[in-house]
Amino acid sequence: MSEKSTPVRGVTRRQVLTSGAAAVVLTASGRASAVTIDGTPQWRPFDHNAADAVDPSQDWQFFTAEEAATVEAITERLIPADELSISGREAGCAIFIDRQLAGFFGTSERLYMQGPFVNGTPEQGDQSALIPRQRYRVGLAALDDYCRRQHQARFAELPGESQDEVLSGLERGEVPLEGIEAKEFFSLVHQNTMEGFFADPVYGGNRDMVSWRMIGFPGARYDYRDYIEKHNQKLDFEPLSIAGRSGWRTQG
Amino acid sequence: MKRTLLTLSAVGLALYASLGAVLAHAQGATEYDQVEKGRYLSTLGDCAACHTAPGGKPFAGGVAINTPFGKLVAPNITPDDETGLGKWTFDDFQRVMSEGRGPGGYHLYGAMPYTAYTKVSEEDNRAIWTYLQTLDPVDHLVVANQLPFPFNQRFTLWGWNLLNFDKGEFEPNPEKSAEWNRGAYLVEGLGHCGTCHTPKNLIGGDKSSQFLEGSVVDDWYAPDITADPHKGIGAWSEQDLVDYLSTGKNRFDIASGPMAEEVEHSSQYWNEDDLRAVATYLKDGRNADAQAPTPLAAEDPRMVSGGEIYADRCAGCHTPNGAGVEGLFPRLADTALVNGDSAASLMRVVLAGSRAGATDAAPTAPSMPAFAWNLSDEEISNVLTFVRNTWGNAAAPVSPSDVAEMRETLEQH
Structure with a gap:
């Protein structure tokens, strides 16, 4: 947190020295733990590396009921229902985000999360010391605080127009949030909402492959040999999820 | 004179010694051939499949065989005095192969496929025995009988044998070719194909009338390998069979599960003549005129x-x-x-x-x-x-x- 508010751009001499010392210590004590495979790679029965399918009927896994209501309200405004599709909320974007936060994404498990934390350039990507769970927890609380101060109501209780105003303010960095930068918070929720809308339905969003139908994406197929000669024809693929599609069901 | 005598006897001794060496050499060659023959026959019989545990010492036992009645573990058959066959004679071994009975007359369980091995000639058994004697003795105690009561009572096998065991060496069919008979000898005997591929009755004996018509073993289906053109090997050519057994694959299939193990450990090492003989015999099997059933309607x-x-x-x-x-x-x-x-x-x-x-x-x-x-x-x-x-x-x-x-x-x- 304190590192984030340091007004220094770039890296100071002291930081170079301390991180250099840390690097020396790491080199001395760290052991490489790369995996070496000899001969034929191992094969195990039932082996697979996909996430288990999300059950949308389950309770929230990470959000509190209040947080979930706020996120649902945000996704309703970011992707409103229109003639093209149902809304982001209806497509399950909040469920997608909730399950992602409950999983390894939520803890930045696969990222380097030791210091030093400094403001990098945009090209250097995400430099925040907060893991996504903290960003949502802190950001959602701060957002409701802001709305109570400005509008005497929680974000989810505001009329759509006011919600849009607040969201636009967040996007421009004009709405001050306690504990997290508004732009950083907004861009994360915005990105995760799009991911939830377009990701495979097994992850909780994109209900009934609604976004895929909208854009004509055929889904997780890998064999087009039967169609490769069919030039300039509309194929009308029903999209295919990792979990299958309705055509798989035994009819009658 | 004395010197001459000495010289002569020295020459004689030398002659005698070299003659001895020649004789010993001839004997060694015979024994070598016998051991190598036994080694090949033990590969044909895939003894290692059960008697060599994965990662274990060769033939020191330890592979657990899950039968519908419980667990049996293949014993140590190295010549170790205490835990192997060190104190056995050839006659003991012959009796195991031919009658399914150990020294002293106790009955073996059918997991040891003596119902097939009974067909193996005594001459071949002698070669296998000679080979087994050359193995490194391994001190490894195996408790073979891990069945629950009452199946752990070996005397019950007397009745089992009465119902399921047809003792006797293979008898060639004079109406068939030597190649056919060699194939039959291998399939019915050392190859013990029926151990997996023949349906079993309620007490685990072969249903002889359904020889090689397919059976479920260890949750795998050992398919029908009669000449049935629809579900057997009737549509396979002799070359398809030879390819499958020697490489694990042919234009239809790739061996998987227990058959993959068989190909890996055994049939890829069979010589071409033996593979051809097996193909000749199987292609001449039963059910060649079997009719295929009607498929389900595509609209189902x-x-x-x-x-x-x-x-x-x-x-x-x-x-x-x-x-x-x-x-x-x-x-x-x-x-x-x-x-x-x-x-x-x-x-x-x-x-x-x-x-x-x-x-x-x-x-x-x-x-x-x-x-x-x-x-x-x-x-x-x-x-x-x-x-x-x-x-x-x-x-x-x-x-x-x-x-x-x-x-x-x-x-x-």
Whole structure:
């Protein structure tokens, strides 16, 4: 947190020295733990590396009921229902985000999360010391605080127009949030909402492959040999999820 | 004079010594041939499949065999005095092979395929015994009989033998060729093909009238290998059979499961003549005139659903028309294994995946991914029903409860 508010751009001499010392210590004590495979790679029965399918009927896994209501309200405004599709909320974007936060994404498990934390350039990507769970927890609380101060109501209780105003303010960095930068918070929720809308339905969003139908994406197929000669024809693929599609069901 | 005598006797001694060496050498050569013959025969019989534990010392025992009655563990057959066959004589070994009885007359369990080995000639048994004597003795105690009561009572096997055991060396059929008879001797004897491929009665004995018509072993289906053109090897050429046994693959199939082990440990090392003999004999088997059943209608809802699943999940490798890719992805169209009476292997391979066998001639060992995580029991039953009744195949549909049962069994392993 304190590192984030340091007004220094770039890296100071002291930081170079301390991180250099840390690097020396790491080199001395760290052991490489790369995996070496000899001969034929191992094969195990039932082996697979996909996430288990999300059950949308389950309770929230990470959000509190209040947080979930706020996120649902945000996704309703970011992707409103229109003639093209149902809304982001209806497509399950909040469920997608909730399950992602409950999983390894939520803890930045696969990222380097030791210091030093400094403001990098945009090209250097995400430099925040907060893991996504903290960003949502802190950001959602701060957002409701802001709305109570400005509008005497929680974000989810505001009329759509006011919600849009607040969201636009967040996007421009004009709405001050306690504990997290508004732009950083907004861009994360915005990105995760799009991911939830377009990701495979097994992850909780994109209900009934609604976004895929909208854009004509055929889904997780890998064999087009039967169609490769069919030039300039509309194929009308029903999209295919990792979990299958309705055509798989035994009819009658 | 004295010197002459001495010289002469020295020459004589030298002559005698060299004659002895020649004799010893001749004897050594005979013994060498006998050991090598025994080594080859023990490979034909795939003794190591049960008597060598994975990663263990050769023939020191320890492989557990799961029978419907309980667990039996293959004993140590190295010449160790305390824990192996060190104190046995050839007659003891001959009796095991021929009668299924150990020294002192105790009965062996049928997991030791003496019902097949009884056909092995005494001459061949002698070679195997000679070879076994050359193994390093390994001190490894194996408790063979781990069956629950009452199956652990060996005297009950007396009655079992009465019902299931036809003792006696192989007798050639004079009306058939020497090659045919060699094939019969191998298939019915050391090869003990029927141990897996012949249906079993309630007490685990072979149903001799259904010899090689297919049976479920360890949740795999050992398919029908009679000359039935629909579900047996009738549509395979002799070359197909030789290819399969010697490399693990042919234009239809790639060996998987226990048959992959058989090919890896045994038949890839059989000599060409023996493989041809086996092919000649099997091609002349029963059921060559068997009629294929009528396939399920393509409009059947299970077939429609199965076809959709096949297109989305299977066609990428097995190709849209089920032709597969030779040597990589087994053919499903018009293929005997798919038409088998039991779909056990098919269900198993779709649920848990499988890796094919690797031989010196075909070392790739391609593997099939598991679908247990993303296909339901009903989806698997539908896709298998579709595969079993399309492209010239015809076989009983697979039910979701069959798949559920197999899923549960495999996940317990």
